[in-house]
Structures are given as C-alpha cells and as structure tokens.
Amino acid sequence: MTTPPHGTSLTRRLVIPVIGLVLAAVLANVGFAAWLAARRSLAAASVAQERVAAALSSSRMALSAQVLDALRQLTGSHFVVWDVASGTVGIATLPPAAAAAAGSAAAAGDDGVVVEGRHHRLGTVRSQGPRPESVLVLTPVRGIMATAFDAAWPVLAVAVATLAVLVPLGLRTTGTLAARIGAVERHVGRITHGEFGQSLTDTGSPQPVDEIGRLVAGVNRMSATLESLRGSLVAGERQRLLGQLAAGFAHELRNAITGARLAIDLHRRRCHPPAGRSAEDDGLAVAVRQLGIVEEEVRGLLALGKPAGTAASAAPLAIAEVCAEVRDLTAPRCAHVGVRLECDVPAGLALVGRREALRSALVNLALNGIDAAGPGGTVRMVADSCGDRVRLVVEDSGPGPAPELADTLHEPFVTGKPEGIGLGLAVAKAVAEEHGGELSWSRFDGLTRFAISLPARTLSATTPRADTPA
Numbered sequence: 001m002t003t004p005p006h007g008t009s010l011t012r013r014l015v016i017p018v019i020g021l022v023l024a025a026v027l028a029n030v031g032f033a034a035w036l037a038a039r040r041s042l043a044a045a046s047v048a049q050e051r052v053a054a055a056l057s058s059s060r061m062a063l064s065a066q067v068l069d070a071l072r073q074l075t076g077s078h079f080v081v082w083d084v085a086s087g088t089v090g091i092a093t094l095p096p097a098a099a100a101a102a103g104s105a106a107a108a109g110d111d112g113v114v115v116e117g118r119h120h121r122l123g124t125v126r127s128q129g130p131r132p133e134s135v136l137v138l139t140p141v142r143g144i145m146a147t148a149f150d151a152a153w154p155v156l157a158v159a160v161a162t163l164a165v166l167v168p169l170g171l172r173t174t175g176t177l178a179a180r181i182g183a184v185e186r187h188v189g190r191i192t193h194g195e196f197g198q199s200l201t202d203t204g205s206p207q208p209v210d211e212i213g214r215l216v217a218g219v220n221r222m223s224a225t226l227e228s229l230r231g232s233l234v235a236g237e238r239q240r241l242l243g244q245l246a247a248g249f250a251h252e253l254r255n256a257i258t259g260a261r262l263a264i265d266l267h268r269r270r271c272h273p274p275a276g277r278s279a280e281d282d283g284l285a286v287a288v289r290q291l292g293i294v295e296e297e298v299r300g301l302l303a304l305g306k307p308a309g310t311a312a313s314a315a316p317l318a319i320a321e322v323c324a325e326v327r328d329l330t331a332p333r334c335a336h337v338g339v340r341l342e343c344d345v346p347a348g349l350a351l352v353g354r355r356e357a358l359r360s361a362l363v364n365l366a367l368n369g370i371d372a373a374g375p376g377g378t379v380r381m382v383a384d385s386c387g388d389r390v391r392l393v394v395e396d397s398g399p400g401p402a403p404e405l406a407d408t409l410h411e412p413f414v415t416g417k418p419e420g421i422g423l424g425l426a427v428a429k430a431v432a433e434e435h436g437g438e439l440s441w442s443r444f445d446g447l448t449r450f451a452i453s454l455p456a457r458t459l460s461a462t463t464p465r466a467d468t469p470a
Contacts, residue, residue: 015170022166026159030152037151041141046121052077052137053125063127063135065091078115078138082106082124094138102136113138180212187219197227235411257295264288292329314435317358319349319383319390326362326381333367338375341366345383351390351456353435358392358452361431364424365394365450372398372448389437390456395449401441410439428452 052075068079072093080099081090087107092099098115105113105122113122120138127133180202187200202216209217264287323345334341362381369379373396382393401409408414410429425439428450432439437454 014174015167018170019163019167022159022163026155029155029159033151033155042121046139048075048077048139051075052139053123056125056127056135056137063091063133068093076140078102078120080136080138082134082136084134089136090133102138106136112141177212180216184212184216184219187216187223191219191223191226196223196230198223238411253294257291261288261291264291314352314354316350316352317355318347319351319392320345320347322355322359322362323381323383323392325359326366329363330366330370333370334379337370337373338377339370339373340378341370342378342380344380346385349383349385349390351454353454354431357431357434361428361452362392362394364428365452368424369394369396369398369448369450372396372400374398385456388456390454392452392454393449395447397446398448400443400448409441425450 052071056071063081068081068091071077071079078093078098080092080094080102082088082103083090087103089096089099089103092102094102094115102113102115102120102122106124111122113120115138119141121141123137123139125135125137127135183200183202187198190198199220200216202213323343327341327343330341333339366379366381370377373379377397379394379396382395384391384393405414410425414425429439432452432454435454437452439450439452441448441450443449
C-alpha cells in the first residue's frame with residue numbers, strides 16, 4: 001500500500017494568505033492616506049495663498065517692514081516686495097539671500113521655491129496701496145514625506161497591533177485544527193490497515209460539537225461497523241466450514257447408527273427377554289434410547305451443514321410434547337449420572353417451528369446441563385410465553401462456565417469440558433437463529449440458565465403448569 005504524499009500544512013494554507021491579505025490591505029490604506037494627505041496639504045497651501053493674495057490686493061495701506069512682519073505672524077507666509085521690471089527685491093520678511101532666491105524663482109516662472117530648508121508655494125499679487133507694488137507670497141507647504149508619515153502612522157499602528165493579535169491566534173487555531181485533523185488521518189490510516197473497532201477521542205472538540213467532532217464520531221461508527229462486519233464474516237466463514245465438516249462427519253455417523261439400530265432390532269426379535277422382565281427394563285431398549293440421543297445430535301450437526309432454504313418446512317408443534325421427547329431421550333443419561341430432570345411446561349403452549357431441529361437444540365442443552373450439574377444435581381426445563389414470543393429454558397445447578405469463556409461460549413469448538421468438543425451450544429444457537437430467535441445464557445440464584453427465545457407466530461392458550469420429574 002503506497003503512502004500518500006505530504007502536502008502543504010493547514011497552517012500555511014490558512015495563516016499565510018490571511019496575513020498577506022492584511023498586509024496588502026494595510027499598504028493600500030497607507031498609500032491612499034498618504035496621497036490624500038499630500039493632496040489636502042497642497043490644497044490647503046493654495047487656499048491660504050489665495051486668501052493672503054486677496055487680502056493684499058484689497059488693502060489700501062502702504063507696505064512697510066512692520067506691515068509685512070505683522071502679516072507674516074498672522075498668516076505664516078513670507079512676503080517679498082519685488083520689482084517686476086528690474087527683477088530686484090525690496091523689503092522682505094526673509095533674509096536678503098533667501099529673498100533674492102525667491103525673486104529669481106519668480107523671474108524664472110517657478111511656482112515653488114525652497115527657503116530655509118522648507119518648500120514654499122510661490123505666488124505673485126499686486127497690492128492696491130498708495131504705491132502699488134508687486135509682492136511675492138511664499139506660503140509654506142509641508143513636505144510630502146512628513147505629510148505621508150503623519151497620515152500613515154495611525155494606520156500602521158493599528159495594523160501592527162492587529163497582526164500581533166491575529167498571527168498568534170491564527171497559528172494557535174490552525175494548529176489545533178491541524179492536530180485534530182491529523183489525529184483523524186492517523187486513525188483512518190489504522191483502519192485501512194485493518195485495525196477496526198478502536199475509537200478516537202477528540203480532545204479538542206468544542207461544545208457544541210463542530211464539523212471535525214462530527215467527522216470523528218462518523219469515523220468511530222465506521223470503525224465499529226467494520227469490526228462488526230469483519231466478525232460476522234469470520235463467524236460466517238467459520239460456520240460454513242464447520243457445517244461442511246459436521247455434515248460429512250454426521251452423514252457417516254448416521255449410517256453407522258442406522259446399522260446399529262437395525263442390528264439391535266433384529267436381535268430383539270430373535271431373542272425374547274427373560275420371564276418377569278419387561279421390554280423397558282431390557283438393556284437393549286436402553287441402548288436404543290442412547291442411540292436415539294446420538295441420532296438427535298447427528299441431526300443437529302446435519303442442520304449446520306444444510307444451506308439456507310433447504311431445511312424442513314415449519315409446522316405447528318406442542319412444546320410440552322417436544323420437551324417430553326427430550327426428557328425420554330435424556331432419561332438414561334440422568335439415571336447414569338445421578339441427576340434429577342424436571343419439566344415445567346404449560347400443556348397448551350405451542351408455536352410454529354421445525355420439530356426435529358428444536359428437539360435437537362434442547363437435547364444438546366439438556367445434556368450440557370446434566371454434565372454440568374453432576375451427581376446429585378438438578379436440571380430443569382421450563383417454557384413460557386411473553387407477548388408474541390416463546391421462551392424455552394434449560395437450567396442446571398452446576399457451577400456455570402468459566403469466566404474466560406463467557407464471551408465466546410456460543411462459538412464452535414469452545415468448551416470447558418476436557419472431553420467436550422464444543423458443538424452443542426453452536427448447534428443450539430444455529431437452530432435458534434434459523435427460527436428467527438436467539439440463544440442467551442445467564443447465572444441466577446446459583447443456577448446456570450440457557451434460554452432460547454423464539455417468535456411464536458401462533459400461540460394457544462396456556463394451562464396451569466404440571467411438574468413432571470423424571
């Protein structure tokens with residue numbers, strides 16, 4: 001299985017574009033603010049110059065050094081009296097060299113001049129005093145860089161503060177998301193390698209659960225479903241192989257049982273029992289009943305090997321009659337081991353099912369109970385109904401299965417008996433599931449209880465129970 005190539009991390013794909021967008025927005029904002037501030041500064045200088053020019057042109061007083069100094073203090077502009085014809089300067093609010101530079105700029109037709117390290121907007125106005133004169137008005141204009149800086153630094157300060165908060169928060173958030181998604185990725189990788197049934201705990205999930213939390217829950221459900229499906233596939237394959245093996249073994253064994261029963265029947269016809277002994281006390285009759293038990297177990301093994309849909313059709317049957325047949329088949333084993341077998345079955349209880357299959361399942365449960373109870377023990381068969389279901393119960397007074405076998409007790413070849421094979425409960429479970437029911441077990445009041453719960457389909461009225469000890 002090839003390993004997918006590692007791509008760009010989630011942190012880079014989320015944080016870097018966001019930071020880039022913020023920086024681009026900041027730069028655009030700073031550029032626009034600087035352009036707007038410079039434009040406003042030039043416009044303000046132009047308006048101020050126009051006002052001064054309007055004031056001088058409408059003034060009727062003579063221009064003197066004191067008047068120009070007063071105007072300088074009021075407007076912040078410098079004034080130079082300039083003779084247009086000769087190109088010379090007269091009184092001014094500037095030093096002579098600076099005044100001469102302003103005159104030269106005016107003669108050259110420039111609209112601006114740098115005086116004392118500052119840029120000034122240069123304009124010419126004609127005063128209307130007693131002696132009309134031309135006056136150069138030098139309105140200071142703030143530098144473009146200074147204007148841009150004053151306009152940009154608040155924006156830059158806000159941008160730096162925003163980035164100082166945004167970058168750590170973005171790294172932390174995307175780091176948490178990347179860690180959670182990485183955990184899901186590793187968990188899915190384990191699932192692809194066949195490690196089903198494990199659950200991932202999303203420790204970083206907020207409340208209420210977000211999309212990643214729901215994704216984790218979905219992956220956990222998928223893992224549990226895959227584990228269940230794998231178990232079902234393994235169990236189904238195991239059951240299929242077991243059925244094939246059991247069918248082959250049971251076929252040969254049934255032939256041997258049939259031959260043995262025919263031989264016993266022929267011997268009983270030729271040899272009559274001694275006087276005073278009934279046929280039921282004859283050892284051959286006991287042997288025939290034992291062969292009947294073996295034959296029931298063989299039928300159960302054959303049922304495991306039959307494909308679905310090939311079993312005998314279901315028919316109405318009385319539960320009391322089936323339990324009586326089970327009691328008769330297992331009575332010799334009870335007498336041999338020293339176990340008391342009791343039946344507590346309503347005489348009118350009935351259901352629709354396959355007689356031989358159900359009898360085989362109950363025989364297996366009863367034989368297991370007899371072996372578990374041991375000498376002096378008790379095995380009890382009980383049947384009852386609840387709603388539309390019938391329950392067939394076999395309980396014994398034995399110690400119960402070992403704890404380590406509790407979860408796998410119904411699986412084939414699982415047994416706690418040294419001489420056991422582990423097919424009896426597998427046969428009973430297969431019969432229960434074939435009838436649409438289930439087989440379960442429990443411990444209660446010192447008793448081990450195996451219960452087959454089946455849908456009744458048709459139920460007759462129950463009558464009072466009749467206890468019939470064997």
